[in-house]
Amino acid sequence: MSLPLRSNRVIPLLALLALALLWCLDFVSIQPNRIAPGSGLGLLAALGPVWALLLTGLLLACGLLALWSPRPTYGPILALVWLLLLQLPASLAWSIERHIGADLPYARVGIGAGCWSLLFLLGLLLIELQQRLGLSRVWLLGSAVVLALLLGWLAGQGWLEPLALLREYQSRRSQFAAALSSHLALVGAAVGASLLFGGAIALLLQRYPRAHKGSIGLLSFIQTIPSLALFGLLIAPLSYLSAQFPALQQLNIRGIGWAPALLALIAYSLLPIVRNTCVALQEVEAGVIESARGMGMSPAQVFLQVRLPLAMPLIIEGVRVTSIQAIGLTAVAALIGAGGFGTFIFQGLGQSAMDLIILGALPIIVLALLADGLFSLLGEGFSSGARR
Amino acid sequence: MIELRNVSKLFGQTRAVDAISLSVQTGELCVLIGTSGCGKSTTLRMINRLIAHSAGSIRIDGRDIEQIDPQQLRRGIGYAIQNTGLFPHWTVARNIAVVPRLLGWPAARIRRRVEELLHLLDLAPAEFAAKYPSQLSGGQAQRVGVARALAGDPDILLMDEPFGALDPITRESLQNELLRIQAQLRKTIVFVTHDMDEALKLANRIVVMDKGRIVQQDSPQALLAKPANAFVENLLGGQERGLKQAGLLRVATLMQVLTTAAAPLAGPRIKATDNLRQALSLMLWHRCSSLPVVDEQGRQVGVLRLDALLDRPR
Incomplete structure (x- = not known):
């Protein structure tokens, strides 16, 4: 079969892959209690023939719509993908309804690989559609928020009660809140501090361009140290300092805990911030700066009114990369007692409790996506004036 | 009036401008012309102190420019460059308002002035005031550049190949525009170009520069009639001189x-x-x-x- 030239091949491929994984992998797994091994349920067993065929039909329709129309009609495909996404929580609730009765009060339902794959591939489909339709990134963010709200509502109604993830969460509510706040505090402090220091370094490098190569080299070198090693390396000097100066102990600065984690995070964050800020400040067109000076602006006015605003989108891009990186690295920082969602991941690994690991990993992914979306929006806002 | 006396500029060991003397009368449109690297742009930028001169003296209306604060000096001199140098993050109106704002004019006066200049440059304020530079064509952007240079109502205008990047038709219409505005406003203009036709068309006086020195300065007619040497003759286009003269x-x-x-x-x-x-x-x-x-x-x-x-x- 020869494919029409204008047809989209990404969407059919993703839809087909989703279909294959959905049928081959377990959709959910059921454990009678937390310790007993679970048994996996395929799509048909989990959801019943009607729902399974409906899912299959929707995915096939996505692929065919993209393939067969001479100019793919992305609007209807988007609607189908949305429908598929929104039925996910409902399908979980439905499989719980089907399999968990009052006779199994401690039973837990784990989300299976098939379900995760569907979520992941639907995400890819949404990104593809967002780019084809030229939609703003707010759109992706909005879809995620709607999905989260729907999940929250279903959980609130008690329909997702036996979901293992939810059970893990419910027995750790306060720990979860603490992990969230310490994770955010570490990331916020690290990004904030490195924006301050990185900005200052970038400004100094503007003035002394000779130091540029060396400084970037040093920061790049730090970037190559594995994160765990850097956390470890900071333990010894901080322990020593803390032993020498009791005042530091009162601030809770010790070999382990938030202090080495924050230092390491700042060290990692400096490179993207310094590099982006340097490039951003240099890339401002020479003619624009020249005419700003020629109009009689003072050096401070040239910097604050012209150079900085024009560099802003790229600087924010640096902050975006840094935030996402810091959100991920903070997970590792849990190993040296810095708190954050990493705590759940490592606890889960220790207890080989998959759902606990997911309870730690999922919020990290969500935070990273949120940071990405927010800073992209901010960057777009800053550059909107300068663009067409 | 702008007077340059024995002005030189050294960049390291190279003499970009070599002891030139030149005076531009009030209301005159003086064109500096020469091949690239002849020091014409450097000369222009020494007048508003974007480049500091190494030797000699530059006076504006009798005052040595070194006695004037560079920012004050530049606010009193209009400046337009090739590729406009418009601020891409500001609207057309805000771009034009730069110097008036620096001069601390009241908002109402700035608004009136911006509107007046848009009319002068044949840009409808309702259509263009709120646009961003990236939404303008090359010719429109350059008009805004000229309007911006005129905004603070300076006596002196420095223009560094302002029409160099435009297509011939747009360039010609902007040249006519400049002549019209000049007939109306009588500014003292120093204009840098490497295009002899442009120089012949616009100038009251043409200053030919080569290797940092002034080779000849004369009215367009006189320059065509008596080129000082082979370099000037070459710049005038050799065999096409007759036509160029007829064009004047x-x-x-x-x-x-x-x-x-x-x-x-x-x-x-x-x-x-x-x-x-x-x-x-x-x-x-x-x-x-x-x-x-x-x-x-x-x-x-x-x-x-x-x-x-x-x-x-x-």
Whole structure:
């Protein structure tokens, strides 16, 4: 079969892959209690023939719509993908309804690989559609928020009660809140501090361009140290300092805990911030700066009114990369007692409790996506004036 | 009036500008011309202290510019450059308002001034004031650049190849615009270009520079009549000099005036305000040795004969 030239091949491929994984992998797994091994349920067993065929039909329709129309009609495909996404929580609730009765009060339902794959591939489909339709990134963010709200509502109604993830969460509510706040505090402090220091370094490098190569080299070198090693390396000097100066102990600065984690995070964050800020400040067109000076602006006015605003989108891009990186690295920082969602991941690994690991990993992914979306929006806002 | 006396500029060991002396009279449009690297742009930028001169003195209306605070000095001098240098994050109106804001004008006065300048440069304020530079065509952007240079109502205007990046048609219309504005405002303008046609068209005086020195300075007519050396001759276009010179003269200066104006017969005709170069081209095209000359209303006011062009005194 020869494919029409204008047809989209990404969407059919993703839809087909989703279909294959959905049928081959377990959709959910059921454990009678937390310790007993679970048994996996395929799509048909989990959801019943009607729902399974409906899912299959929707995915096939996505692929065919993209393939067969001479100019793919992305609007209807988007609607189908949305429908598929929104039925996910409902399908979980439905499989719980089907399999968990009052006779199994401690039973837990784990989300299976098939379900995760569907979520992941639907995400890819949404990104593809967002780019084809030229939609703003707010759109992706909005879809995620709607999905989260729907999940929250279903959980609130008690329909997702036996979901293992939810059970893990419910027995750790306060720990979860603490992990969230310490994770955010570490990331916020690290990004904030490195924006301050990185900005200052970038400004100094503007003035002394000779130091540029060396400084970037040093920061790049730090970037190559594995994160765990850097956390470890900071333990010894901080322990020593803390032993020498009791005042530091009162601030809770010790070999382990938030202090080495924050230092390491700042060290990692400096490179993207310094590099982006340097490039951003240099890339401002020479003619624009020249005419700003020629109009009689003072050096401070040239910097604050012209150079900085024009560099802003790229600087924010640096902050975006840094935030996402810091959100991920903070997970590792849990190993040296810095708190954050990493705590759940490592606890889960220790207890080989998959759902606990997911309870730690999922919020990290969500935070990273949120940071990405927010800073992209901010960057777009800053550059909107300068663009067409 | 701008006076440069023995002004030099050294970049390291190289002499970009070598002891030049030049005075630009108030209301004059003085064009600096030369090949790239001849020091014309450097000379221009020394006048508003974007580049500090190494030796000599530069005076504006009798005051040494080194005695004036550079920012104050620049706010009093309009400055327009190639590729406009417009601020891409500001609207057209905000771009034009830069110098008035720096001068601390009240908001109402700035608004009036911006509107006035947009009208002067033939840009409808309702359409253009809120646009961003990236939404403008090259010609429109350059008009905004000129408007911005004029915004603080400076006595002096420095223009560094302002029309260099434009297509020939847009360039010509902007040159005409500049001449119109200059006839109206009588600023003192120093204009840098490497295009001799542009220089001949715009200048009251042309200053030819080569290797940091002034080779010749004269009116366009005098420059064409007596180029100082082979370099200037070359810059004037060698064999095309005759046409260039003809381009500077209006048909009205050489035509034979008719006593009674009347509608001419059908056929080629030329306007009294056109130049001799255009007349010559028409004659060549229509293979004729005389053309009826008409006024703006299309009535014949005279006759231009080829003989008159050839008999013209040097």
